[in-house]
Amino acid sequence: MTIGIINGPNLNLLGFRKPEIYGNEIFENTLKNLKQDFPNVDLNYFQSNIEGEIIDFIQKINRDKDYIGIVLNPGAYAHYSYAIADAIADSTLPVIEVHISNIHARDEFRAKSVTARMADAVLTGFGRDGYRMAIDYLICNHK
Numbered sequence: 001m002t003i004g005i006i007n008g009p010n011l012n013l014l015g016f017r018k019p020e021i022y023g024n025e026i027f028e029n030t031l032k033n034l035k036q037d038f039p040n041v042d043l044n045y046f047q048s049n050i051e052g053e054i055i056d057f058i059q060k061i062n063r064d065k066d067y068i069g070i071v072l073n074p075g076a077y078a079h080y081s082y083a084i085a086d087a088i089a090d091s092t093l094p095v096i097e098v099h100i101s102n103i104h105a106r107d108e109f110r111a112k113s114v115t116a117r118m119a120d121a122v123l124t125g126f127g128r129d130g131y132r133m134a135i136d137y138l139i140c141n142h143k
Helices: 027-037 051-062 075-079 082-089 129-140
Strands: 002-007 042-047 067-073 095-099 121-124
Touching: 002 027, 002 051, 002 129, 027 042, 027 129, 042 051, 051 067, 051 082, 067 129, 095 129, 121 129
Parallel strands: 002 042, 002 067, 067 095, 095 121
Antiparallel strands: none
16 A cells, blocks of 8 residues: 655755744655554655655556555746646545645735646645644545
């Protein structure tokens, strides 16, 4: 059983970028903790600042029968990437969109997510726990 975790642009800077919003922890530590919390699940992590690479990864794992779902933090692409939204819409896997911060409590443009409309669920404002919640949901709802 495999779950893809995809982080979009600038999320490679977690732990350094805007720690007052995103915290001081690098994502590698978060991933390590998630792997400890879910030892029976293969968590395949992918991060890219490039829209097309994110789309390619979504399409690639959709063809892999071991995957049960995708946890996607599209970063700023959430607000304008109709191409990623289309990749989510075409996905045969459930997609849970995660945002570390509450996007509705920030800049007005961040409150709209074009990718969220295509996701099966959205978690926003739960910090890093959003990833854990999304994984738990995918495991509990796996058919």
